[in-house]
Amino acid sequence: MAEGFASWTAPGAIVRPVLQQGCAGPTGVAPIIQLHPTRLCNLACAHCYTASGPKERQQLPLALLCAVLDDAAALGYRQLAVSGGEPLLYEDLPGLLLHARRLGLLTSLTSNGLLLSPRRWAAIAPLLDRLAISVDGREATHDALRGQPGALARTLHLLAQPRATGTPFGFIFTLTQHNVDELEDVVGLAAAHGAQSVQVHPLTLHGRARDTLLGARPDGQELLAAIVEAQRLAQALQTRSGVRVQVDALSQDQIRAHRDRLVPAWPASALTTLAPVLVLQSDGQVLPLTHELPPALWLGSVHEMTLKALTARWLHSSASRRLVEALERTWQALAEGMAPAAYWYDEVAARARPADPPLTVSVSVPVPLLPSRGLAARGPVLAQGARQ
Numbered sequence: 001m002a003e004g005f006a007s008w009t010a011p012g013a014i015v016r017p018v019l020q021q022g023c024a025g026p027t028g029v030a031p032i033i034q035l036h037p038t039r040l041c042n043l044a045c046a047h048c049y050t051a052s053g054p055k056e057r058q059q060l061p062l063a064l065l066c067a068v069l070d071d072a073a074a075l076g077y078r079q080l081a082v083s084g085g086e087p088l089l090y091e092d093l094p095g096l097l098l099h100a101r102r103l104g105l106l107t108s109l110t111s112n113g114l115l116l117s118p119r120r121w122a123a124i125a126p127l128l129d130r131l132a133i134s135v136d137g138r139e140a141t142h143d144a145l146r147g148q149p150g151a152l153a154r155t156l157h158l159l160a161q162p163r164a165t166g167t168p169f170g171f172i173f174t175l176t177q178h179n180v181d182e183l184e185d186v187v188g189l190a191a192a193h194g195a196q197s198v199q200v201h202p203l204t205l206h207g208r209a210r211d212t213l214l215g216a217r218p219d220g221q222e223l224l225a226a227i228v229e230a231q232r233l234a235q236a237l238q239t240r241s242g243v244r245v246q247v248d249a250l251s252q253d254q255i256r257a258h259r260d261r262l263v264p265a266w267p268a269s270a271l272t273t274l275a276p277v278l279v280l281q282s283d284g285q286v287l288p289l290t291h292e293l294p295p296a297l298w299l300g301s302v303h304e305m306t307l308k309a310l311t312a313r314w315l316h317s318s319a320s321r322r323l324v325e326a327l328e329r330t331w332q333a334l335a336e337g338m339a340p341a342a343y344w345y346d347e348v349a350a351r352a353r354p355a356d357p358p359l360t361v362s363v364s365v366p367v368p369l370l371p372s373r374g375l376a377a378r379g380p381v382l383a384q385g386a387r388q
C-alpha cells in the first residue's frame with residue numbers, strides 16, 4: 001500500500017502523536033525503514049503514489065532485502081514498515097518479517113486489506129506487530145478511489161482475521177482537499193470494527209495521483225481543518241470508542257517550537273539523524289525521508305552497493321548537505337509564513353526541488369473552528385492560493 005506506510009511509518013508514525021515527546025525523529029517515531037518489496041498490486045488506485053498495479057512486476061529479492069535490513073539495524077533503524085504495491089502479494093513476505101524480527105525490529109505492514117485470506121494471514125500474523133489498513137472515506141469515496149465496487153465492504157469483512165489473532169490494527173485515511181467531512185465516518189467504522197486508530201495522511205501528488213488527482217492535494221487550511229476535526233473527534237469519540245485519531249501535519253506552533261528536531265546539523269555521524277525515515281523503493285533506490293525528494297538527494301541503489309556503503313558515501317556528500325539546507329529553508333518559510341499547518345515532508349520535498357516553488361498555501365483568513373459537517377463544503381471553495 002503505497003499511501004499507507006509512507007504515513008504510518010514515514011511521514012507519519014505508527015499512530016503516535018506528531019512530535020511526541022521522547023521520540024527520535026521529527027515525526028515522533030523511532031528510526032524506521034520503509035520497504036517497498038514489490039509494485040505488484042491487486043488494485044490500481046487513483047491516488048497511488050507508487051503507481052502500483054496488477055501489471056507491475058518490479059520487485060526485490062528476499063536475500064537483498066535481508067541484507068538491507070542487516071545494515072539498517074546496524075545503522076540504528078528500529079522499525080520495519082512494509083508497503084508496496086500490495087505487500088501480501090510479495091511471496092517472501094513471511095521470510096522478510098521473520099528476518100526483521102530476528103534483528104529485533106518492530107514489524108508493520110500496510111495493506112488494502114482485500115487479500116487478508118486466512119491462509120495468507122496465518123503465515124504472517126505471528127510475525128507482525130501492527131497492521132495498517134487503508135480506508136479512504138465513506139463507501140462511495142473509498143470504492144471510487146480504489147476503482148473497485150464493494151472494496152470497502154470486503155476489506156471490513158476481512159478484518160475478522162486480525163481481530164481473531166488479536167493483532168493491533170489501524171486505519172489510514174488519505175486526506176484530500178475535499179474529504180475531511182468523511183473523517184468522522186471513518187472513525188466510526190474504526191470503532192465498529194476494532195481498529196485502534198485512524199491516521200490521517202495528506203495526499204501527495206506523486207505517481208498515479210499526479211495524473212489523476214491534480215488539485216486534490218489538501219492545502220494548509222484543509223490540513224488545519226483536519227487537525228481541528230481530529231481534536232474534536234478525540235474529545236467526542238475517543239473516550240467512548242478508544243480510537244485514536246492522528247493527523248500527519250504540523251501546526252505552525254509545532255513547527256516554531258521544534259526547530260531542533262526538524263532541522264538536524266550537518267554533517268551528521270548517523271544516518272538516522274538526517275533520515276529518521278529511510279525508504280527503499282522496489283527499484284532498489286534508497287531515499288531519505290520521503291519518496292518525493294528529487295533523485296539528486298537520494299543515497300543510491302542497493303543493486304550497486306550495500307546500504308552501509310551507500311550511507312558512508314552519502315553522509316558527507318553534497319546531497320545530504322542539500323537536504324539539510326532544504327530542511328532549514330522549509331523551517332524558515334513555515335515558521336515565518338502564514339500557513340496554519342503543513343505536511344512537513346511534502347514541504348521539504350518542494351523546497352529540495354529548486355525549480356519548483358514551495359507548495360504551502362498562504363492563508364490570511366482566520367480558520368473557523370467548525371464542526372465537521374460544516375467543513376464539507378470548504379474544500380472546493382478554498383482556492384489553492386498563493387504560493388509562498
Ligand code: SF4
Nearest residue numbers: 001002041045048085
Ligand atoms: S492498494 Fe492502491 S494505493 Fe495501495 S499500492 Fe495498491 S494501487 Fe497503490
